[in-house]
Amino acid sequence: MDLPVLEDLRPVAGKRVLVRCDFNVPISNGVITDDLRIRLPIETLTWLLDEGAAKLTVCSHLGRPKGKPDPKYSIAPVRKHLEGLLRARGAHISQVELLENLRYNAGEEANDPDFVKSLVENQDLYVDDAFGAAHRAHASIVGPPKFLPSAAGRVLAREVEVLDGLLQKPERPFVAVLGGAKVSDKLGVIDALLEKVDTLLVGGGMCFTFLAAEGHNPGGSLLEHEFVENCKRLLASARASGKRIVLPTDIVALSPDGVFGTGKEPAGEWREMGQDLPDGWLGLDIGPGTAAAFADEISTAATVFWNGPMGVFEDPRFAAGTRTVAEAVASTKAFTVVGGGDSASALESFGLAGKVDHLSTGGGASLEFIEKGDLPGLVALREAASRRDS
């Protein structure tokens, strides 16, 4: 994909640059619990400063403050952390300003032209390094490229290069592992992946709609009745094209009176079962047989894409399946790409985050890129480049 990159903006010396980052980090009691999204774009910011940029106006969203100021979503902890990281790299932080949370203004999500104008006012260049927000047609993403010479920062460019490579020329066998809560969120991605992969391993809450499509009883598990037909169709189309969709053969389930989830006192009995669960029992993890089979598939693959936990991994009783898959992804010789969100937190919680080839900073964005092959933020940058060239 022909995205304009930082070098295309030269000369940068003396210019004022608006930089969109994705600093949407988890913050608990004012403490940033995972700073990856702040660390990665430092490379972009220091490149711009080293090139002699006069001023960097950095901006990001943080959480969902609903279009008005809300101290809960203040960018202040990010600002402090960013300044520390920049200082450690010897940067002059007086040249760097971080704007308050973009979503304090309703114009951001509404892509309001007046809000775009306020962002680009007095700026000379625009750099988009916010892969995690590139699937949103929001003001700070799609607006500035209409007015300023624009380019992708290092983080965005690398994400697109890896994902594009994965779709265009994957080494085979290509195995995708999908989990997470709902199948309805991922139908488009499954469709797109089935065209590219050799094998699709399905775990998480979404496996129960597939199991129901094969005539099994999911008990009280997460089941989306209205999507059973879609799953039937996907299973049939995979069969017709010689692809494999592999479903769990065993499940770890919690008794109907059980309690699970974060912040709750765990209760109930949990057991390993087959593909059919008794009424009311909740399937909350893939069983050990399935986890071992998935690990085997991963270990013999040449390319692996993983998105979504295999169970409710936040509850230690239902984390084993996700842990086995995470360990298999971390130790395989295959080229491994993990698509952000909960799979990234799972890897982090098992201490395996550094053991994959590419850990995407955008869960939703990586899935949408796989599904559609493009994102609004990337289209905006390419359009800006072609206007500049013509």
Ligand code: AMP
């Ligand atoms: P997603 O955002 O779709 O990737 O979903 C992630 C969430 O799915 C995690 O918070 C998991 O707890 C949840 N999840 C995974 N497996 C199950 C399951 N079997 N039943 C209910 N929720 C699940």
